[in-house]
Amino acid sequence: MRASRLLSILLLLQARGRLTARQLAELLEVSVRTIYRDVESLHAAGVPLYGDAGPAGGYQLLDGYRTRLTGLTSEEAEALFMAGMPGPAAELGLGAVVAAAQLKLQAALPPELRDRAARIQERFLLDAHGWYYDGDRSPHLAPIADAVWNQRRVQVRYRRWKHPTDVTRVLDPYAIVLKGGKWYLVARGGENIRTYRVHHVLDLEVLDETFDRPCGFDLAAYWRSFLTEFRSRLYQGTATIRLSPAGRRRLREVMSSAVIDAVDQSATAPDEAGWVTAVVPIESLDHAETEFMKLGAQVEVLKPHELRARLEATAQELADIYLSLSPAGRPAS
Structure with a gap:
């Protein structure tokens, strides 16, 4: 165990350059005193490791020293x-x-x-894209990634949902995230860090200016916080629905995990025909209408009444279209 920790200290310093005893202790989940003892052991073994005191201090390997031992299992x-x-x-x-x-x-x-x-x-093969979506195709993805890597400021013309839809922003690009086949840019614009869909970038100019990344920025923590906030804003209401057995199976293929979980948690006992009643979250009436239409006649919306009325009207319009094209009612060619 100690030999593995000594090797980890070497590899961390080799990869990150300079680290304090406290940083090493937190990364390796040991006490600072243990790190001091390990550093002394590395010194005794002839490893060219030195430390500097002070706020900007820490342990560092002699320039050019790299261990060939990786301990790769x-x-x-x-x-x-x-x-x-x-x-x-x-x-x-x-x-x-x-x-x-x-x-x-x-x-x-x-x-x-x-x-x-x-x-x-x-x-084994990892395919990050969904079944019904082949992923974003953006000519700006590679240059944005290069700007992230080289800490180059960018100017983008970006299309958003609210008015005015097309806006121009100067951004400090911090990171890129791939989620569900879609690429997102995490960037600072002004005083705020926001998330931008790369596919919605209309024009991009990489500027000659560079920027300094904040040393305390934690991408994983930011993304977790962003997802939590996004999901809390996403669902604005609920709908009470009836689902057939086929509809419940189909729902698992076309609906979000939040809707699937809600059905699993709130579904009543099946009736004689196997239908269940459940309460599920919805984003908006427009979005809910589109989503429930995917289930066809295998779902019945009970509430809210406005959503039910919308689906009734859509179903009637579809019936009118298809009845007008049936052999009995097909227009003469």
């Missing part, structure tokens, strides 16, 4: 290849880079780990 080697996403990498303009990196990793691995990694690639 078979499970870790497999995980590296499981994490490969050639599709999204290509969209970011990094497809060739990722392929080259994997080739170098394969060449560096000992034969037994190389074989295990190859089996992973032969047996």
Whole structure:
């Protein structure tokens, strides 16, 4: 256990440059005193590790020192290849880079780990896009990713939902997130950090200006907070519905997880025909009408009455269209 921790300290310093004893302790989940003892052991072993005192201090390896020992286990080697996403990498303009990196990793691995990694690639594939959506196609994705990496300020013309729909913004691009086949840009505009759909960027200009990323910005924490806030704003009401057995099965393919969970939690006991009644969240009347139409005659909306009336009217319009085209009522050609 201690040998593994010593190796972790080496690799962390090699990867991040300079870290304080407290930072190392938090990353390795040990006490600061333990880090002090480990650093002394590394010194005694001849590792060129030195520390600076003061607010900007910390431990650092001598420039140019890199350990060849990685301690890579078979499970870790497999995980590296499981994490490969050639599709999204290509969209970011990094497809060739990722392929080259994997080739170098394969060449560096000992034969037994190389074989295990190859089996992973032969047996597992990660496809981040949904069944009914092939993902965003934006000519601005690769240059935005480059601006994120090089901390270059950008000017975008962006299409949003509310009026005025097309706006121009100067942004400090912090990060890019891929979710459900859609790419999102996390960026600061003015005093606020916001999330922008890359697909809605109409024009992009990468400026000559650079910016400093805030050292305390935590992308994972920001994204969790953004999702929580987004979901809290997303659903503005509820609907009471009846579902047939076929409708309940179909619902799992076409509805959001929030609606599926609500049906599972609130569904009544099936009636004689197998239908259940449930209360589900809805975003808006327009959105709910479109979503429930996906289930056809396998769902009946009981409340709200305005949504039920909308669906009745749509169903009547569809019936009129198809009845007018039936053999009995088809217009003469």
